[in-house]
Amino acid sequence: MSRWSSAFALVLAALALAFPFMVNAYWLSVGVLAMFYAIVAASWALLAGYAGQFSFGHMAFVSLGAYTSGLLVMTFGVPIPLGMAAGVLMCAIVGSGIGFVCLRMRGPYLALFTVAFSEVLRIVIVSENEVTGGSGGLEVTPLFHGATDMPYHYLGLALLGGSLAIMQLLVTSRWGLFFRAIRENEDAAAAAGVKVVRFRILAFAITSSFAGLAGGFYGHYIGILTPDIGSVDQMGLVVAMAVIGGAESIIAAMIGALGLEFLVESLRSYGQWRLVLFGALLLLTMRFARNGLLALAWQWLAQLNFTSLARGRGRRALRGG
Amino acid sequence: MTDYLLIQAFNGLVIGIIYAVIAAGLTVIFSILKIVNFAHGEVYMMGGYFAYFAIALAGVPPLPAVLVAMALSFALSVLVERTLLTPLYSPTTERKGDYGILVTFGISIFLRALALIIYGPYPLRPPSFWPGVAVVGGLVMAWDRVFAGGAGIAMLIGLVWFMNRTSWGEALNAVSQSRESAAIVGINDQRFYMLAFGLGGALAGGAGALVGPIYSLSPSMGLLPDTQAFAIVILGGMGSVAGSILAGLMIGVLESMFVALFPDPSRSLTYAQAFSLLVLMLVLLIRPTGLFGRAHVAME
Amino acid sequence: MDALPLIEARDLTKRFGGILAVSNLNLAVQQGELVGLIGPNGSGKTTTINMLTGHLAPAAGHIFLRGRRADGHSPSEFAALRVGRTFQITQLFSRMSVLENMLVPGLARPHSHWTAATRTARRHLEFLGLAALETLRAKNLSGGQQKLLELGRALMLDPEILFLDEPFAGVNPFLRDQIIELVRKLHADGRTFVIVDHDIEALQRLVQRMVVMSRGEKIADGTVTEVREDQEVLRAYAGV
Numbered sequence: 001m002s003r004w005s006s007a008f009a010l011v012l013a014a015l016a017l018a019f020p021f022m023v024n025a026y027w028l029s030v031g032v033l034a035m036f037y038a039i040v041a042a043s044w045a046l047l048a049g050y051a052g053q054f055s056f057g058h059m060a061f062v063s064l065g066a067y068t069s070g071l072l073v074m075t076f077g078v079p080i081p082l083g084m085a086a087g088v089l090m091c092a093i094v095g096s097g098i099g100f101v102c103l104r105m106r107g108p109y110l111a112l113f114t115v116a117f118s119e120v121l122r123i124v125i126v127s128e129n130e131v132t133g134g135s136g137g138l139e140v141t142p143l144f145h146g147a148t149d150m151p152y153h154y155l156g157l158a159l160l161g162g163s164l165a166i167m168q169l170l171v172t173s174r175w176g177l178f179f180r181a182i183r184e185n186e187d188a189a190a191a192a193g194v195k196v197v198r199f200r201i202l203a204f205a206i207t208s209s210f211a212g213l214a215g216g217f218y219g220h221y222i223g224i225l226t227p228d229i230g231s232v233d234q235m236g237l238v239v240a241m242a243v244i245g246g247a248e249s250i251i252a253a254m255i256g257a258l259g260l261e262f263l264v265e266s267l268r269s270y271g272q273w274r275l276v277l278f279g280a281l282l283l284l285t286m287r288f289a290r291n292g293l294l295a296l297a298w299q300w301l302a303q304l305n306f307t308s309l310a311r312g313r314g315r316r317a318l319r320g321g
Numbered sequence: 322m323t324d325y326l327l328i329q330a331f332n333g334l335v336i337g338i339i340y341a342v343i344a345a346g347l348t349v350i351f352s353i354l355k356i357v358n359f360a361h362g363e364v365y366m367m368g369g370y371f372a373y374f375a376i377a378l379a380g381v382p383p384l385p386a387v388l389v390a391m392a393l394s395f396a397l398s399v400l401v402e403r404t405l406l407t408p409l410y411s412p413t414t415e416r417k418g419d420y421g422i423l424v425t426f427g428i429s430i431f432l433r434a435l436a437l438i439i440y441g442p443y444p445l446r447p448p449s450f451w452p453g454v455a456v457v458g459g460l461v462m463a464w465d466r467v468f469a470g471g472a473g474i475a476m477l478i479g480l481v482w483f484m485n486r487t488s489w490g491e492a493l494n495a496v497s498q499s500r501e502s503a504a505i506v507g508i509n510d511q512r513f514y515m516l517a518f519g520l521g522g523a524l525a526g527g528a529g530a531l532v533g534p535i536y537s538l539s540p541s542m543g544l545l546p547d548t549q550a551f552a553i554v555i556l557g558g559m560g561s562v563a564g565s566i567l568a569g570l571m572i573g574v575l576e577s578m579f580v581a582l583f584p585d586p587s588r589s590l591t592y593a594q595a596f597s598l599l600v601l602m603l604v605l606l607i608r609p610t611g612l613f614g615r616a617h618v619a620m621e
Numbered sequence: 622m623d624a625l626p627l628i629e630a631r632d633l634t635k636r637f638g639g640i641l642a643v644s645n646l647n648l649a650v651q652q653g654e655l656v657g658l659i660g661p662n663g664s665g666k667t668t669t670i671n672m673l674t675g676h677l678a679p680a681a682g683h684i685f686l687r688g689r690r691a692d693g694h695s696p697s698e699f700a701a702l703r704v705g706r707t708f709q710i711t712q713l714f715s716r717m718s719v720l721e722n723m724l725v726p727g728l729a730r731p732h733s734h735w736t737a738a739t740r741t742a743r744r745h746l747e748f749l750g751l752a753a754l755e756t757l758r759a760k761n762l763s764g765g766q767q768k769l770l771e772l773g774r775a776l777m778l779d780p781e782i783l784f785l786d787e788p789f790a791g792v793n794p795f796l797r798d799q800i801i802e803l804v805r806k807l808h809a810d811g812r813t814f815v816i817v818d819h820d821i822e823a824l825q826r827l828v829q830r831m832v833v834m835s836r837g838e839k840i841a842d843g844t845v846t847e848v849r850e851d852q853e854v855l856r857a858y859a860g861v
Contacts, residue, residue: 054422101606107418108357111426113605115359116548116598123598127591174728174735177717181725184714187676191712192774193700193729232544236430243423272438279431286424287405 016157020150027265028149034261035156036218039163041241041257042250043210046167049247050176051203052183054107056235057098057114058211060121061091063230065212066219067125067132070140073220080143084216088209095208099201106186118230125227135227143220152221159217160254163210167250170206179203233275240282246292255294324459329581330574335466337573338473339528343546344553344565345480346524352497352560353517356409356421360401361525361550362543363432368394368526369533369542370440373447383450387472387530394526395519401428402518410514429547436540446537447530469531476527477566480520484562493517497560545594552601572597625688627652627782627813628673628704633682635668642668644837645682650782650815655808657824657845658817660834661858666817667709669834670784673815674706675699700726705780709787711767713774715760719751722759722770726777738777745773749803765796772803782813789820801827825849833857 020028044058065087072078072086098117102110125132132138144151170176178199181189190196219225228234238257245256260278267274289296347361372390375381381389405424408414451464484490496513529542536542553572557564576596583589626649633646643665650656658666671677673684675696684692686702694702714722720742727738746752749769754762759770768788775783785804789797797820804827808814818824824831831848833841835857841848848854 052419054419056426105605108422109605111359111422112357112548112551113602116552116601119544119548120595120598120602123591123595127588174724177721177725177728180717180721181714184716185712187696188708188712188714188774189725190696191674191676191700191706191708192726193697193778194725195697195729197695233430233433236426239423239426240430243427272434275434276431276438279427279434282427283405283424283431286420286427287408290420 020148020153025149028153030262030265032149032152032156032221034258035153035160036214036221037238037241037261038160038254038257039214039217040211041238041245042163042167042254043207043214044238045242045245045247045250045253046171046179046210047203047207049242049253050171050183050250051179051200051207053099053102053200053203054111055098055102055114055204056111056232056239057118058207058238059230059232059235060114060118061095061208061211062215062218062234063121063125063227064094065091065215066140066225066229067138067215068212069216070138070219070225071131073141074138080141080220084213084220087216088212091208091212091215092205096201096205098208099204102204103197103200115232115235118235119232122227122230125230132227133225138225140219140223140225142223143217156217159213163213164250164254167210171250175199175202236282237275237278240278244281244285244293246294248291249294252292252294256292326578326581328460328462329577331460331462332466333574333577334570335470335473335573336577337570338470338477339532339569340546340549340553340573341566341569342473342476342524342528342531343550344557344569345477345562346521346528347550347554348521348557348560348562348565349480349493349517349524350521351554353493354406354409354514356406356425357551358521359422359425359547360428360432361521362545362547363429363436364394364398364522364543365525365529365546366436366538366540366543367397367432368529369447369538370436370445370529371526372530372533373445373538376447383448383534386447387527390530391523391527394529395523397526398522399515399519401522402515406514406518410511429543433540433543440538440540442540444537444539445533447533449534463535465534469535472531473528476524480524481562483520489516493520545597548601549597552597552604555604556600572600624651626650626685627654627687628691629685630669630673631683631685633669633672633684634680635665635672635677636680641837643672643679646834646837646839648832648839648842650813652781652813653808653811654813654830655804655828656815657821657828657831658815658834659819659821659824659831660840663836664834664857665837666834667786670706670786670815670817674704674784697729700729700778701731703778703781704784705775705778705782706784707768707771707775707786707788709790711764711771713759713767713770716758718756718758719746719762719770720755722774723777726774730778742773742777745776748806749773750799765792768792768796768800769803772800776807780812782815783807785814785816785818787818788816789818789823797823 019031023031040058040062047058048054065084068090069080069083069087072083073080078086098114102113105113126134128134129136143155178189178194181192181194182196182199186196215229218229241257241260242253244260245254246252264274264278267277285293343361343365347358350356350358350361368390371393372386375386375389376383405428408420409417414420449465450468453464455462455464455467484494493513493516496510549572553568554565556572557566557568576593579596580589580593583592629649630646633643634641635643646665646669648669658669660666668677672679672692675694675698679692682692683690686704691699691702714725720739723742723746724738727733727742728735743752743755746755749772751766751769751773754766759767762770772785772788788800792800801823804814804816816824816828825845828845831841831843831845832839833848833851833854840857841851841854843851
């Protein structure tokens with residue numbers, strides 16, 4: 001990383017750590033939710049944008065992780081960290097299963113299958129209301145008992161930071177190369193020796209695990225779980241966040257999620273119109289800035305840098321240097 | 322008991338005809354634009370509301386309101402196509418398959434959210450086409466359902482006639498089989514994409530208008546048809562209108578029988594929703610090319 | 622007595638719906654051979670290659686790689702067994718750079734490392750004349766450069782045998798000569814080649830042995846001169 005980006009990252013980290021002291025309780029809670037969405041959006045970007053597997057079932061894993069942990073904690077008294085870990089494990093297993101059965105499906109068929117899977121899971125949760133609390137919701141023990149959301153903020157930061165670190169490691173490793181190769185051309189990847197089956201399943205297992213982790217965190221933060229967290233509309237929200245940020249970059253997706261969540265909350269007075277705004281923004285981005293708004297901003301910045309650099313060089317040339 | 326089952330079968334047939342209309346519309350879109358349209362259910366939903374407001378605000382009688390709904394759905398679809406789908410035809414657009422998935426998914430999210438604001442979350446019920454019930458022997462059937470079934474059949478017949486007997490329809494058929502060859506003989510592509518998308522939407526909207534008096538309208542009523550229509554289209558063979566019709570009827574009847582025979586009545590309705598979803602998942606797992614019809618054409 | 626063939630097809634058959642694309646094909650390629658595979662359109666050449674590299678499963682018959690059964694292997698398993706191939710229509714990782722295209726197979730090999738793989742990749746790129754284009758996205762290469770890159774990608778597998786599917790298709794004479802030279806050099810290094818193409822002239826300059834297919838069957842198999850004079854071959858080409 002260059003000097004500028006390291007400095008920038010340090011400033012960001014400092015701001016993130018000082019955040020609870022800079023804002024009121026309402027915005028602190030928005031921040032926690034934003035970090036939840038950031039993990040979900042980033043992991044979806046890893047699966048869909050980076051590995052090319054357009055799954056619309058991602059929220060099902062958030063839901064699965066949340067309910068697994070919630071039910072284990074509430075019914076069997078399992079300590080929360082263990083419950084969350086179980087949620088992650090459950091998602092890894094089911095995610096691998098989905099990845100496996102979807103092996104012969106590509107593109108839109110994968111999307112269709114995963115959205116159907118997501119809806120079936122939601123219907124099961126709603127129907128089996130004796131176990132899950134159904135639409136009425138499941139009360140779940142919160143992680144921290146206190147007046148403030150501050151511990152959630154720092155835990156969220158740690159989870160987000162940790163997730164980002166792992167995902168970045170993945171992306172810069174040879175596995176990242178293989179994921180992209182599969183995305184670009186699955187047949188060529190196979191001919192090049194990439195074990196496509198293994199990596200497609202891995203992509204699902206890994207990203208579903210992150211979704212499950214986020215789900216567990218969400219459940220034990222909010223304190224009450226409803227099947228809506230696994231709804232198609234929630235998926236749409238996450239897709240919008242990732243695409244508007246930039247679906248092929250994990251960091252861009254994360255920033256998209258953080259930015260949009262804060263934007264949505266600041267427009268709270270407009271009620272349901274903000275969802276329409278989200279959808280419209282998604283469509284506009286898809287239509288006119290396919291690589292996401294961050295990539296667009298980066299392009300503008302690059303052009304600005306370039307012109308000022310050129311001006312600088314020109315002046316030096318005139319001086320005869 | 323048999324009376325109950327017969328009624329359920331009849332209801333299943335009616336709903337199957339509705340499914341067939343929706344699926345036929347989707348087949349037209351799919352075979353010509355070659356995209357999986359995630360927003361089809363939302364046009365169905367809009368059609369229902371168009372009819373409702375045509376009746377409530379413009380005083381249009383219930384029967385013609387269906388035609389109004391179809392026309393407005395056609396217009397809505399063309400608007401969507403012109404503003405958002407044109408990149409699919411441009412050679413400079415990369416990864417068209419991904420674009421199609423994301424854009425139509427986005428449209429579905431957008432339309433649903435818009436409907437929630439404009440129409441509100443509470444179900445609305447348009448007035449009946451034909452109030453009252455028909456009594457045949459021991460069976461009691463709502464006239465609305467009979468009408469819906471009949472109108473649906475009329476729409477399907479209209480579609481088949483259009484595709485096979487008019488020059489526009491035959492051109493559509495040509496484009497669906499080979500864009501390049503159709504272009505060579507002078508069939509102008511872009512207008513046909515508009516027509517196909519509009520026609521598909523009109524059918525979906527018409528189905529929504531028919532269903533309103535029976536099941537009432539809500540902004541999320543298109544969610545299930547979004548995926549369900551695909552189960553039917555794939556089951557029926559992807560490019561085959563006849564196949565979708567048959568598959569639609571099959572699913573409708575089977576679903577009703579499922580509800581009738583499911584051992585736990587408190588869960589039967591919610592799980593019935595999962596029925597077609599499970600069918601979709603199964604079909605995608607086993608035979609993505611469906612029961613009849615042409616083998617799948619790749620997206621790009 | 623013949624040594625164990627490097628790759629062998631026995632009674633290989635493939636059907637697509639009602640069409641018999643390849644019918645009871647028997648073909649053995651020894652180590653170090655340079656074989657040309659020709660035939661009119663639809664004769665089953667590409668289907669044969671697809672079966673011999675794992676992209677299609679045969680309907681009947683067997684494939685032996687160094688004496689061991691290999692039908693049923695996936696393409697990545699064939700690649701791991703050092704069977705390389707290029708495609709009729711170039712299949713690259715379009716949005717990845719030239720170097721990354723080379724690194725995918727390089728790092729897919731077991732016990733491979735980034736530095737060693739990068740070094741090997743650069744060596745091959747140098748050999749192919751693509752070294753200066755290392756950072757360019759594959760989709761920004763010219764058609765000819767893309768063909769060479771695909772060859773390079775196959776080379777990263779350190780293949781014992783290479784199947785080239787229409788390497789000369791739509792290629793200008795200069796590039797064609799370049800490809801012939803490259804293949805000659807690689808062959809001299811000990812690699813075995815099976816080349817499918819319609820450019821019989823180019824193949825005749827290159828190969829020692831010519832196999833001819835027509836309508837899914839092998840109708841001739843011998844030296845270039847033998848095949849050139851074979852009546853059945855002439856009839857097959859004329860008849861189509």
